Amino acid sequence: MTEIDYAALAREAGLPRVGARQDLPAYLKEMWQRRHFAIRLARYRIEGSLNQNRLGLAWVVLNPLLQAAVYGLIFGVIMPKSSREGINFIPFLVTGFFIFSFFSKSFSQGARAITGNTSLVRSLSFPRMLLPLAAVLRNIYELVPMMAVLSVILIGFGEYPTWTWLLVPVILAFMTMFNMGVALIAARLTVHVRDVTEIIPVITRLIFYTTGIFYSLEQVLADKPAWMLTLARLNPVHDFVELVRWAFMGGDTDMTQLAVIALIASVVTLIVGVFFFWTAEERYGRE
Amino acid sequence: MNEQRKPTIVVDDIHVQYKTFASGKAASDRRSLMQRQRGVRIVKAIKGVSFAAYEGESIGVIGHNGSGKSTLMRAIAGLQQPVKGAVYSASRPALLGVNAALINDLTGEKNVMLGGLALGMTPDEVASRREGIIEFSGIREFIDMPMKAYSSGMAARLRFSIAISRDHQILLVDEALAVGDKDFRAKSEQRIRELRQQAGTVFLVSHSMRSIMDTCTRVLWIDHGELKMDGDPKEVVRAYKKSK
Numbered sequence: 001m002t003e004i005d006y007a008a009l010a011r012e013a014g015l016p017r018v019g020a021r022q023d024l025p026a027y028l029k030e031m032w033q034r035r036h037f038a039i040r041l042a043r044y045r046i047e048g049s050l051n052q053n054r055l056g057l058a059w060v061v062l063n064p065l066l067q068a069a070v071y072g073l074i075f076g077v078i079m080p081k082s083s084r085e086g087i088n089f090i091p092f093l094v095t096g097f098f099i100f101s102f103f104s105k106s107f108s109q110g111a112r113a114i115t116g117n118t119s120l121v122r123s124l125s126f127p128r129m130l131l132p133l134a135a136v137l138r139n140i141y142e143l144v145p146m147m148a149v150l151s152v153i154l155i156g157f158g159e160y161p162t163w164t165w166l167l168v169p170v171i172l173a174f175m176t177m178f179n180m181g182v183a184l185i186a187a188r189l190t191v192h193v194r195d196v197t198e199i200i201p202v203i204t205r206l207i208f209y210t211t212g213i214f215y216s217l218e219q220v221l222a223d224k225p226a227w228m229l230t231l232a233r234l235n236p237v238h239d240f241v242e243l244v245r246w247a248f249m250g251g252d253t254d255m256t257q258l259a260v261i262a263l264i265a266s267v268v269t270l271i272v273g274v275f276f277f278w279t280a281e282e283r284y285g286r287e
Numbered sequence: 288m289n290e291q292r293k294p295t296i297v298v299d300d301i302h303v304q305y306k307t308f309a310s311g312k313a314a315s316d317r318r319s320l321m322q323r324q325r326g327v328r329i330v331k332a333i334k335g336v337s338f339a340a341y342e343g344e345s346i347g348v349i350g351h352n353g354s355g356k357s358t359l360m361r362a363i364a365g366l367q368q369p370v371k372g373a374v375y376s377a378s379r380p381a382l383l384g385v386n387a388a389l390i391n392d393l394t395g396e397k398n399v400m401l402g403g404l405a406l407g408m409t410p411d412e413v414a415s416r417r418e419g420i421i422e423f424s425g426i427r428e429f430i431d432m433p434m435k436a437y438s439s440g441m442a443a444r445l446r447f448s449i450a451i452s453r454d455h456q457i458l459l460v461d462e463a464l465a466v467g468d469k470d471f472r473a474k475s476e477q478r479i480r481e482l483r484q485q486a487g488t489v490f491l492v493s494h495s496m497r498s499i500m501d502t503c504t505r506v507l508w509i510d511h512g513e514l515k516m517d518g519d520p521k522e523v524v525r526a527y528k529k530s531k
Contacts, residue, residue, distance in 0.1 A: 006299035006339060007373070007375075009297050009339055015294065015297055017373050017375055018365035018373075036410050037404040040401055040410075045390070047393065048390050049392070120405075121366070123382060125365055283368065
């Protein structure tokens with residue numbers, strides 16, 4: 001056989017290149033068509049991880065609740081009362097912890113979404129973005145029973161429902177956008193540099209303490225220079241936690257600044273995340 | 288000789304490499320941490336393979352372990368991007384590997400749903416094909432048990448049944464026929480023949496020369512990442528056996 005120009009042969013037959021990255025609208029459209037895969041994957045992952053336990057799905061709520069109890073026990077006794085004056089401590093702590101764990105779990109599971117599913121990525125073709133999104137989706141599913149338990153706790157400690165409770169789903173919707181953006185960025189970074197997995201717990205811990213879960217940042221930083229509080233408020237996780245607390249428990253602080261930062265952060269993070277993840281779509285199976 | 292026929296896949300001089308970590312002697316090019324990762328070695332799995340496949344062909348791929356057969360299949364399916372060259376295809380080739388991932392903690396039934404969705408079916412389509420898939424796999428009595436309770440043969444049968452439930456224009460089968468008992472093997476070979484008649488193209492990677500001779504119309508012999516021979520099954524298999 002003589003030399004054949006294979007590229008010309010393909011061109012003549014009108015064959016497109018395999019695995020070429022689609023443009024963003026087409027990519028997002030295919031993702032929408034395949035959404036059921038991500039939804040089922042998220043649900044089955046929860047079932048798969050829990051059906052070995054005797055208490056099964058109850059652990060979705062029990063686990064964060066017990067962790068919040070530990071923090072409440074340790075820091076509720078050690079920390080000076082001045083760090084949370086005039087605050088109904090238990091609902092304050094549990095709300096903060098539940099909202100924070102929605103972020104931290106989306107972050108860590110999102111980061112492992114590609115590297116932890118190598119065999120799936122290597123054997124099936126689907127928009128890779130579905131994997132980190134399924135990780136966030138899984139945490140939304142887990143958030144629903146957590147919110148139900150949270151409302152019981154709130155009522156039990158004398159925080160009765162008000163109209164502002166209706167704002168909680170809206171705030172959480174924006175937080176989901178933020179979490180998705182973070183998960184997508186973390187997922188791609190982990191593929192390039194596996195070391196990122198080691199740093200994520202450290203970053204999460206840092207955000208945990210700068211968010212103010214068992215103390216009020218506003219009160220702790222009250223006698224510090226003003227720029228420190230401003231800096232703390234630039235952390236969107238803090239803003240989301242504070243907004244949900246405000247919606248549930250009321251308060252007289254002005255929320256406009258926090259709401260604006262949270263809104264901008266969610267939109268920007270999601271757009272950056274989608275774009276950042278999509279640009280490397282062809283590279284995910286390789287390493 | 289193939290001028291009147293329409294090519295379905297064209298593979299144009301592809302090179303595929305893996306980056307991997309090595310230690311000891313293999314990590315001869317050790318560098319400092321700041322420069323790059325230490326001990327990273329580039330494995331050249333495919334070194335310039337070209338061919339064209341046509342409608343209705345059933346192509347066997349043979350070669351020793353580690354010769355690059357599975358990598359070639361992944362590259363054709365678009366799951367592994369070549370560093371050089373390109374693969375062109377009429378429709379997205381579907382790769383059916385023995386290690387296609389399903390969730391082991393879940394029942395066979397739920398894995399059928401998940402696998403079908405992963406292949407791009409809608410939930411309704413999976414539901415309507417569910418019966419056929421379970422029937423073909425022949426493990427109906429175990430379908431409500433978690434997959435980790437399955438034997439490797441049973442799990443492989445279920446995965447194979449899920450993968451072939453959809454009509455693919457181009458199907459890549461990677462050593463899937465080596466699993467399962469005699470009856471199941473006969474059934475899968477029959478199904479592959481059917482798929483081929485639907486004007487599709489089938490690639491079959493196998494170490495079983497018998498199933499290659501039985502199902503294929505053309506054979507590619509891959510050796511150390513290069514295409515060593517391409518042609519009639521009888522000739523290629525004879526040459527391959529002689530080389531051992």
